[in-house]
Amino acid sequence: MASSLSVVLCALLGLLLWGGVGWLLARRLGLLGGLSLPLAPALGWAVQNALALALAQGFGLSLWTMLGAALAIVLVSLRRGVPTDPGERLPAWFYAAAALVALAPAVAILPKFTEDGVLLGAAIYDHAKIALTAEFIRHGIPPINPVFAEPGTSPGVAYYYLWQFGAAQLGRLTGSSAWEADAASTWFTGFATLCLMAGIAFHACRSRIAPVIVLLACATASLRPTLAMLFGEAARDHVLLTSTGLGGWLYQTSWAPHHMASAGCTVLAALLLARLAVQPSVRVALVLALVVAAGFGSSIWVGGVTFALAGGVIALALLPVARPGWRDLFVIGGVAAALGAAALVTPMALEMVAAGRARGGGAPIILDHVQVLGNYFPQPLRRILDAPGYWLVLLVVEFPVAVVGTAFAMRRWRHLLPRHPEASRAATALALLALCSLLCGWVLVSTAGENNDLGWRAVLPAILVLTAAAGAAVAQAWRARPVVVGLVMLLTIAAAAPDGASLIAGNVHGHPSDQARQFAQAPAMWEAVRRHAAADDRVINNPRLMRRVTPWEVNISWALLADRRSCFAGHEMALAFVAMLPERRLAIWEQMLRVFDGVGTAEDVTALATQYGCRVVLLTAADAAWSRDPFADDPRFRLAEARDAAWRIYVIGD
CATH class of the missing domain: 3.40.50 (Rossmann fold)
Structure with a gap:
């Protein structure tokens, strides 16, 4: 069984390996005005993993390729230039609180020892991909399919596996099992995305209320249990579709941390695009390529389809407001980053394209807006109302704290960040990422599997952006109208808390089983x-x-x-x-x-x-x-x- 001590060891190594190189790189890039520490875990994870995977494909997965990737990042980060001093920083208590909140999804992966035997959390179902992490630990790159082999079939893996590759690095370096490395990587993903959201929120308003709202939003979940308590389950399910597959940070990080890590990469990529618009450089373009590759390698739905659409929109929007006289360099840098990312993900992409052909069927993605309402509404009226219901009902029900908190800033979203041109470009990039993310979740449906994985995961970048925006917006509005804002947020958090508590309890206690x-x-x-x-x-x-x-x-x-x-x-x-x-x-x-x-x-x-x-x-x-x-x-x-x-x-x- 997985050992908690080994999980802690892997998590500490992740902080040192990814957080360390990410901190150096973030300082050198000057993202968020130099607020480097909260960006460090997500940025270091993305860049080191993408580079290590590229090196491993040529030289094998070894101590030299893993640490060599980190050393290369350190050398790039230590080149000439003076890092930006952000002045006020996130308080130390936030990182301790974020580490505790990140335990909520990670504990779902650990075994639960009882008098009757060993229980597992429900989320372990989606972590059966631990078998792939074990394959990496045993044999390295390229992976041989651990699930099936037959003459005439491809021996490769038709899946996006960068997140599992990252977990395997922890396993190899510490001698831990794939199960232990997976649990540690789940915690690290939760911690990294919490820091990323809080860093953006804090940079926007310089208020310590902002990271608190981020943590509360992520510790809560859907309004569905509260609606059932108020109106009864039958009435709720009569009005709303029973389940749509959407879930907030707590649910998604517990079940699918690789998709959440990919969402973090898309947020970083949006910030890097905004940085490229004001400071075109080889370093920024290279890091952007690695981050985009990491996003695709962790989730074709988030870092592939969703960001492919959002990235193009963001680049076009930033072009007119790029630094005067540097627009050509912005275009060249953006194209170079796109080509570099494409080259990095080519081996994985070719395997997935071949798999799509071998599986047959029709188009892997179709247009069809999300079903929201229940049978209280007759057809075809229901399908007509489903379209606005996604925006007006479903998003509020599933992501209440993020949506309600962001509503405080709907009229002044451009002013969430400090008033200077670079911050305005970053705000534009993040807003467009969130909008494209929600649009993809609204009208795109994947047909490759039994579930609409694209629709479920495409909204994750928006969840990160909206949660950060909610933290900043509430902190700003609090200064002007503390009673009103405090009452609204208290009621929203209280309404969303039961589902969050239920998810955490399920992660802690596990799924009851007679086996x-x-x-x-x-x-x-x-x-x-x-x-x-x-x-x-x-x-x-x-x-x-x-x-x-x-x-x-x-x-x-x-x-x-x-x-x-x-x-x-x-x-x-x-x-x-x-x-x-x-x-x-x-x-x-x-x-x-x-x-x-x-x-x-x-x-x-x-x-x-x-x-x-x-x-x-x-x-x-x-x-x-x-x-x-x-x-x-x-x-x-x-x-x-x-x-x-x-x-x-x-x-x-x-």
């Missing part, structure tokens, strides 16, 4: 498997094993504990990682289920040994095939180890 005791015994089982499986061997187990440990079925014990590749890790994992037609994926899924249900044919069992590259088979007492063992009398399978009433491990080909 908690079985999962507590899983580490010993997978340790036994590793004794008989080499580092590059593939193992097969029942993909539905311990399926009730998580709220939705996923091969979670393999993903967290196996530290080995799988022959077929399950339908959910294959959907994310494997370039395969849906019909073929479903056929293999059903084939594996037949084998472990004890009703597989001889051809099904043979396929494990000859078609899917399986080397080791894990059969457990929880599998229906335990009493109808299809491997016991097959000469291709040798029983390597067994524990009575627990598991049997077969080795193929000896």
